[in-house]
Amino acid sequence: MSPMLATLPDVTAVLHSPSASPPSGLRAPAAVGMGMARTRFLAPRAAASAASAVSAKPAAVAPLYADRTVVRIGLPSKGRMSEQTLSLLKSCQLSVRHLNPRQYTADIPQVPNLEVWFQRPKDIVRKLQSGDLDLGIVGLDIVSEYGQGSDDLVVVHDALEFGHCRLSLAVPKEGIFENINTLEDLANMPEWTQERPLRVVTGFGYLGEKFMRENGFNHVSFLAGDGALESYPAMGMADVIVDLVSSGTTLRENNLKEIDGGVVLESQATLVACRRSLHKRNGVLEITHEMLERLEAHLTATGEIMVTANMRGNSAEEVAERVLSQTSLCGLQGPTISPVYRSRDGKVAVEYYAINVVVPQKSLYKSIQQLRSIGGSGVLVTKLTYIFDEETPRWRKLLSELGL
Ligand SMILES: Nc1ncnc2c1ncn2[C@@H]1O[C@H](COP(=O)(O)OP(=O)(O)OP(=O)(O)O)[C@@H](O)[C@H]1O
Ligand SMILES: O=P(O)(O)OC[C@H]1O[C@H](OP(=O)(O)OP(=O)(O)O)[C@H](O)[C@@H]1O
Ligand SMILES: [Mg+2]
Structure with a gap:
């Protein structure tokens, strides 16, 4: 048997034997339910084989949470955050080696026990919550929307200095909204009733709904939209939108305006971790510390x-x-x-x-x-390339958040 691989017990037998059920607290791998039998799983990569990138070939049965010893970080696979994430890591001497652009895996030779997985931003958050990823780089907007304030996630670095944008409520410039300039103005409009609520289109259902509720809007309905939300009011499908804004150009070009008090969230790229992994998985805390030190040293030096x-x-x-x-x-x-x-x-x-x-x-x-x-x-x-302080305040904060 290759030193890279270890065998799992016969999965079919495990499933059918009541005495051999998985230890409590461990999730059964999805493939088990699909009737897959005896297979192998990827063990931690031996440091000696650092030259070989992680294989993207799916294991027939994935390792259980507790069996995985390699640490995983999720990076955005697409969108505007993807390139900037790689370039930030490169500036911190943590270059990602992505041998095959069609594969979802890569590695960072500087950190041998770390696997990189390219995922959609929202999937990074979901997989951090489930523990399938230990670390991730993703916008605070996505962390807040999909994490929904969950205690499973820990924001380790909240200001990676790219991907700046705000989640903001915008209304049409004209018509009944012409003189509406504040959130209060909007809430006090007599037009919104139970029969005819304010119709909000957003891709941020959780944050949008929470924001409207916390700001005293009683008659609101939500419509979920994925893209081109700025077109909804003009098409008569929504009254207002809650969407990401950075330069403001898209709003302007579509005859929409932001209003005072309408910013739901200020966002930029963050480094996020799975709390359970920080506590339980060997190497996660050490890798987090090293990444945090490098990021802080680089970001402090930048200005x-x-x-x-x-x-x-x-x-x-x-x-x-x-x-x-x-x-x-x-x-x-x-x-x-x-x-x-x-x-x-x-x-x-x-x-x-x-x-x-x-x-x-x-x-x-x-x-x-x-x-x-x-x-x-x-x-x-x-x-200056780096400024290493005696200790990064964020590391202290993280340890105290973890009760360490
Ligand atoms: N102007 C902006 N519009 C949207 N997101 C921005 C903007 N500026 C920065 N971001 C950040 O970039 C992240 C990724 O957004 P982007 O639109 O590039 O990818 P995506 O949302 O995955 O792709 P898509 O919009 O096609 O679903 C956002 O979640 C946000 O954190
Ligand atoms: O303030 P601005 O600089 O104009 O940026 C805001 C626009 O950027 C995003 O769209 P994106 O480009 O991601 O297209 P999408 O709607 O297809 O996601 C966002 O949804 C806004 O539409
Ligand atoms: Mg987008």
Whole structure:
């Protein structure tokens, strides 16, 4: 038998033997119900075989939750989040190796015990809930809609800085909605009655319904729609829509407007985990920690740059005083100041000091102006790849959420 494979007991026999029922708490694999007998399941990939990508060939009978030792992460298989997810991971030195674009599996060579599964965003959430995935990257909108506030899911990183959008209620610009500019205006319209409720079309039935209920709408009906929702009001099929908005172009082009108080949810990409896996599956917590550290280090560094300059001075302290008198030169923990040694008349002398300071990218020009105003010269600007703090606050928060 290959070291990669292990055999399961005869499944038919297990099913038919009352004394050999699966341990409680374990779900029976779906294929069992389909009458499939004796088969093999994928065991954890041996580190030595890291060169071979995960096989997409379905096992005839899937492993039970407790039998799976490899950790799984779900990434969006389609849509606008898919490419950005891969590029974020690449920036964190977690490049996904996807040998065959027609397969749904891949791996991340940097993390040998992790399998990547490409799934539709909503399926990522469902599979995190069932424990078939341990980790996933998906928009908060999808986590909130399909997770429905479930305790089974833990948002490990809530701001991966891409996929920004908002779930928002929009109404037609004209007709009876012309002077409707707030949610309150909409709720107080006399048109909505039990016989003729406000008709809302949305792909977010759970969040949409909760939002309307919590905002005091009594006469509302919902219609589920998957795409092109902006066309429903003009077609007379709905009065208002609850849909994702990012640039606002689609709303504008369809003669719709957002109203004050109408944002249901602000969303961006998140890293989500299955709570049960964090507690019970070997390796999940460690992989989550490593991913979190890399993501935080990369995302923190993204908005910052390193500025280096030389400055004449009598001592490091005297230079430090000048630098710290400037509001944009305080750095992460303060500037690093080091002597610049040069040889003069055969002796080593210090006339200049080098200043290294990390500043927010958006205040770069201001920082340079301030450096110059206190005598800085030869200014170098360097992009930062990572900033590793002592400990990421999100890791602390996760441990406390897990009671660890
Ligand atoms: N303008 C936007 N419209 C929709 N989603 C956006 C937008 N901007 C960011 N997103 C995020 O991208 C995710 C994926 O949306 P996208 O429309 O690309 O894929 P999809 O919804 O899987 O595909 P489809 O819309 O064809 O079903 C959304 O759930 C949301 O988190
Ligand atoms: O504010 P905007 O930048 O205009 O983006 C909003 C639009 O983008 C999404 O549609 P998508 O492009 O995913 O098409 P779909 O309706 O087929 O999902 C969303 O459903 C809106 O229609
Ligand atoms: Mg879409």
